[in-house]
Amino acid sequence: MLYLESPAGVGFSYSDDQSFYTSANDVITASDNLAFLEKWFEKYPQYKNRDFYITGESYAGHYVPQLANLIVHSKAKINLKGIAIGNPLLDFNTDFNSRGEYLWSHGLLSDDTYDMFNSKCNYSTIRRQGQARSYTPTCSLVANQASKEIGRFVNAYDVTLDVCLSNVFSQSLVLEQVQDEETKIDVCVEDETIEYLNRKDVQTALNARLVGVNNWTPCSEVLSYDMDNLEVPMTPVLTSLIKSGIRVLVYSGDQDSVLPLTGTRVVVNGLAKQLGLNVTLPYRAWFNGNQVGGWTQVYGDALTFATIRGASHEAPFSQPERSIALLRGFLAGKPLPSANEIAQKPERVIPHL
Incomplete structure (x- = not known):
């Protein structure tokens, strides 16, 4: 597994050309990423014939499809089989207006604020x-009205999680799952x-160094990215990949309000209709262990x-076990497990409301 910092200027990566x-x-990002991969395969030729997949989340909804498309159309000697993108930015208006x-x-x-998003100014316009x-x-x-109602104590990337209140008094949220053990976040x-x-000592162990910055930060302090690229729709790129025989998995963590599943599945459904793809597996729950891992189509x-x-x-x-189960199923080319495939437990009678 390769972890690629992209573009140069994020993480510990840097450019000699300021x-x-x-x-x-x-x-530029897609071109640089392909150059990296081709050099990497030259250095490690024993991996050249292996099946190759590209995955990423969030703005990787741009990075991953464009790199994959470049691999396909450049005839690079990379055995690309599929891509998986999570909570991806695919269509600016659809994705942000779903928030x-x-x-x-x-x-x-509130109802009133939601009405204002629909009648006065939507989220994509606010973002723009x-x-x-x-x-x-x-x-x-x-x-301002939305910010006031949401408040400062909600994590937009997972609306069910607590927020970090202090560097000193670190906290953990315990989610109890019926999986024989507790998962701590x-x-x-x-x-x-x-x-x-x-x-x-960590930087030394990673063989990493800071160049042009004093500290490692989650967001780059030096890079000025072309933000107009956010508005470039990725559905034409995904269309090209699917027509080329590349498998595509689009998945959504369902507690994310930044790029919600509500927008993503509209984009995916529209893509399927555009390509004339029939539903081969109807919308249903998939399972990890004895619990619902999510839903799939x-x-x-x-x-x-x-x-x-x-x-x-x-x-x-927040859901490492369910995430790896999803990715393992995708890599294996198998449908995600259904209720019929899990160990059946005695049913509990729950009164209907």
């Missing part, structure tokens, strides 16, 4: 104006990661949508 930081965009409905349906917004740092009075009113993991990766033999129940924007953070 002008790179002012001109980075999706096209209002998601937040309202989870009780974070925020990037330009120029809000209209109407959109400013809607955004450290909601202060970002603060702890920052502290850990800025330790000199398969179109044709190349496009799969799935949710991961109880998972955040970065699904493996």
Whole structure:
């Protein structure tokens, strides 16, 4: 498994050419990533004939499909079989406009504020104006009202998790699951990661060094990315990949309000209709162990949508077991387990309301 920091300027990666930081965009990122892979396979030729998959989450909804498409059309000698993208940005308007409905349906917004998103200023417009740092009075009113109602103590990347209250008094949220053991989620993991990766002994062990920055940070302090790229739709790229025989898995942690599943499945369903793909596996629950892992639907033999129940924007953070079960199924090319495949337990009678 390879972990690639991309583009240069994030994490411990850097560019010797300082002008790179002012001109980075999706096209350059895809080209650089392909150059890296080709050099890596030259150095480790024993892996050349192995099946190759690319995965990523969030803005990797741009990075992953574009890299995969470049591999296919450049005829690179890489045995690409499929891609998996989680809570991905695929269509700017659809993805961001789904946030209002998601937040309202989870009780974070009032009816009046939700109505304002639908009638006065939607989330994609607010996001667009925020990037330009120029809000209209109407959109400013809607955004401020939503922020006031949501408050400062909700993690937008997982609306069910607590927030980290202090670096000193680290806390853990315990989610009790009927899986013989408890799963603990450290909601202060970002603060702890920052502290850990800025330790000199850790950097030495990773053979990493800081170039042009004083500290490792979650967000780049030097890179100026072309934010107009966010509005480039990825459905044409996914269409090209599927037509080329590349398998595509799109999955969503269902507690994420930043890029909610409600928008993602609209995009995926639209993509399937555009390609004329029939539903080969109707929408149903899939299982990990004896518990529901999420829901899934398969179109044709190349496009799969799935949710991961109880998972955040970065699904493996809050649901590692369900995430790895999903990815193992995808790599094996097998349908996710159904209720009929799990060990049956005696039914409990639950009164209906």
